Amino acid sequence: MNDSSRPHPRTSPWSAPDGFRPHLPPTTPAPATRRDDPVTGTGISAGSAADERLARLAARRAANGAPGTTNGRGSASSGTPGARTNGSTRPTAGSSAKRSHPAGRARASALALSVTTTVGLAAYLHETGSVSASSADTAVISGSLTADTTAAADTAGATASTAAASSASATAATTAETTAATAATTAATTASTETTAATKTTTAVDASGLADGTYVGDTSTNKWGPVQVQITVSGGEITSVDVLQYPADDHKSVSINQRALPTLISSTLSVQSADVDTVSGATYTSESYRESLQTAIDEARAAATATAG
Amino acid sequence: MTELMWFLTRSSGVVAMVLIVAAVADGLLFSGRGTPRFRRPAWWMDLHRGLGGYALVFTGLHLVTAVGADLGVGLAEIFVPGAAEVSTTAYTLGALAFYGMLLTVLSSWPKRRLRRKAWHLVHVLSLPAAVAAGVHAYQLGTDARSGWYVTLTLAMVLAFSYPLALRLMGVAQRRRPAATTGPATPGPAAGDHRPVIAGPNVSGNSVGDPLLPERELVGAGR
Numbered sequence: 001m002n003d004s005s006r007p008h009p010r011t012s013p014w015s016a017p018d019g020f021r022p023h024l025p026p027t028t029p030a031p032a033t034r035r036d037d038p039v040t041g042t043g044i045s046a047g048s049a050a051d052e053r054l055a056r057l058a059a060r061r062a063a064n065g066a067p068g069t070t071n072g073r074g075s076a077s078s079g080t081p082g083a084r085t086n087g088s089t090r091p092t093a094g095s096s097a098k099r100s101h102p103a104g105r106a107r108a109s110a111l112a113l114s115v116t117t118t119v120g121l122a123a124y125l126h127e128t129g130s131v132s133a134s135s136a137d138t139a140v141i142s143g144s145l146t147a148d149t150t151a152a153a154d155t156a157g158a159t160a161s162t163a164a165a166s167s168a169s170a171t172a173a174t175t176a177e178t179t180a181a182t183a184a185t186t187a188a189t190t191a192s193t194e195t196t197a198a199t200k201t202t203t204a205v206d207a208s209g210l211a212d213g214t215y216v217g218d219t220s221t222n223k224w225g226p227v228q229v230q231i232t233v234s235g236g237e238i239t240s241v242d243v244l245q246y247p248a249d250d251h252k253s254v255s256i257n258q259r260a261l262p263t264l265i266s267s268t269l270s271v272q273s274a275d276v277d278t279v280s281g282a283t284y285t286s287e288s289y290r291e292s293l294q295t296a297i298d299e300a301r302a303a304a305t306a307t308a309g
Numbered sequence: 310m311t312e313l314m315w316f317l318t319r320s321s322g323v324v325a326m327v328l329i330v331a332a333v334a335d336g337l338l339f340s341g342r343g344t345p346r347f348r349r350p351a352w353w354m355d356l357h358r359g360l361g362g363y364a365l366v367f368t369g370l371h372l373v374t375a376v377g378a379d380l381g382v383g384l385a386e387i388f389v390p391g392a393a394e395v396s397t398t399a400y401t402l403g404a405l406a407f408y409g410m411l412l413t414v415l416s417s418w419p420k421r422r423l424r425r426k427a428w429h430l431v432h433v434l435s436l437p438a439a440v441a442a443g444v445h446a447y448q449l450g451t452d453a454r455s456g457w458y459v460t461l462t463l464a465m466v467l468a469f470s471y472p473l474a475l476r477l478m479g480v481a482q483r484r485r486p487a488a489t490t491g492p493a494t495p496g497p498a499a500g501d502h503r504p505v506i507a508g509p510n511v512s513g514n515s516v517g518d519p520l521l522p523e524r525e526l527v528g529a530g531r
Contacts, residue, residue, distance in 0.1 A: 102352045107359035110331075114324050114363055118370075121320035122313075125452070223395065224381065250381040255451050284395075 141257075143265035144232070144240035210236050211303035217296030219245060220288035224253050227288035231268075231296045238272055241265045241293070246285065256282050264289050273297065311379040318374035319451055323458070325367035326446050329410065329439050330465045332360035336435070337472035358418070361435075365414050368407055368442075399448035402441040409438030439469065 101107060210233045219228040225247030232240035243261050247253040260282030267276035274294040278286040339353030375387060386393035386400055393400035413435040416428055423431065443465070452458045 101355050101359075103355035103359065106352075106356050107363075110328075110356075110360060111363055114328060114367060118317070118320045118324045118367070121323060122316040125316045125319055126312075250379045252380045252451070259454075 140242050140244055141246065141261045141265070142240065142242040143262060143269060209304050210238070210297070210300040211307055212236070213300065213303060215296040215299040215303075216244070217292035217294070217299070220291040222247070222284040222288045224284055225249055227285060227292050229289060229292040229296055231293065231300065233300050238269060238297075241268050243289070257285055260285050261289070268293060311377065314374045314378035315380075318371055318378045318380075321367050321371040321374060322446060322450065323452070323461070325364055325371050326442055327461070327465065328360055328364035328367055329442055330469050332357060332364050333435055333439050334468045334472045335360055337476050361410075361414055362418065365410055368410060372407065396449055399445050403445035403449065406438045406442035406445060409434045409441065413438065436473070 212233050212235065214230065214232050217229045217231070219226045221227075226245045227243065227247070228245040230242040230244055231238050232242075243265070246257045246261060248257065260279040263279050264276055264286060268274070274290050274297055276286075276290060276293075335353060335357040339350055339357065372387060375382075376384060382393060382400070388404060390401040390404045391397060412431055416423055416431040421428055443462070447453050447462070450458070
């Protein structure tokens, strides 16, 4: 029979006889703050198992003489991995030492990489798509059918191509090539010749109801600026579309219209009408384009009616 | 000058987006049960703080350069949700994402002032803020349809979804009744001097199984 009130003689805790409960050293109760996990926001389990773990940790630290038992600093930098519950580096009360950064090098690398990427990406975007936002330098965005102007009904290879406007200056020509780079292109010189040759003023009327010639639609103005379209009809078909005006007062409008207008032109040459789909992100431009294009088509039809009459 | 601002606002927006996703992924990964014992939470925590701060800085740069880039919008459209007449949703999401990030960072830096639950609630705002920023970039970004940005977006979606899925699985596993969980795996050996990190933020399983709840592992084998 064991008498717990009388100390039992023994040489070490591990040589106790069976049934004897070894005397455990006093443990430091875990401080309340350690129960808060600032990372996950969840509390440490209040079960006895968690308390035992905390007690063992505190005892181990006390035995090792580690500096600071609750919010001591530097344990991560001393090489002890995960010594804290959450990696917090809060300084002890009253300490004026700076907060340590275990991932200092990684942070510096991330910052340097971010700055470098920002500058490099800005330079890359400048090289690939630099366009002046000045309305005075806005070039005409054009597109025409690749078919021979003498052929009447070859619409299979309708694409948008680069074309230098007849009245454009050298600067505008360069800008036109740049602006049309995002669209499908054909040989620039061939397209120029075709476009120029397509601008006829004959009054031949085809069964499609459009008189041959060049027609300029009304200017349709939206929140971002005016849009005006010019079409060229040959053999009763729309063979060329030129956007004489489009919103270009700010960089955003220029980039949107550079992307949207070639798509609208291509659709027009394909469907041969003003019933083209809106380009995503260019709602206003698409609407104004359709309005101006419709007025140009109406003018071509009126000319055909007048000729037939 | 406006042209420089124009390119800088685009590039800083992309970099800020990447930093946001990296910070969120870091935070989800290192504080989850799937984090192996040998990883240093202090290191990940510090990196997480750094990435979050840099994300906020680059977002600020994105906003400042947007104001000076002659985009056709003013301060009200950029900072007031719902004030933009065109692309209202995109601008609103961007503003909300910025305010969400700001709250998330300020709740932890320079000092945590909120109580644990309130802090956690504010910190979780970073998740919808990151999603809102991604949608804002897709809707309004000039380069959103570029091939390289589409590829980058896919990578960011993966980097965001995977840690989030791990955390959600861990939460679901924790809420399951104890009877349905598997047998407890023995804890570290007696001679193992690696510190035991209390709390649910580290897997207590030396085998590294992230799905086993911690309650069954604590005290096992000791």
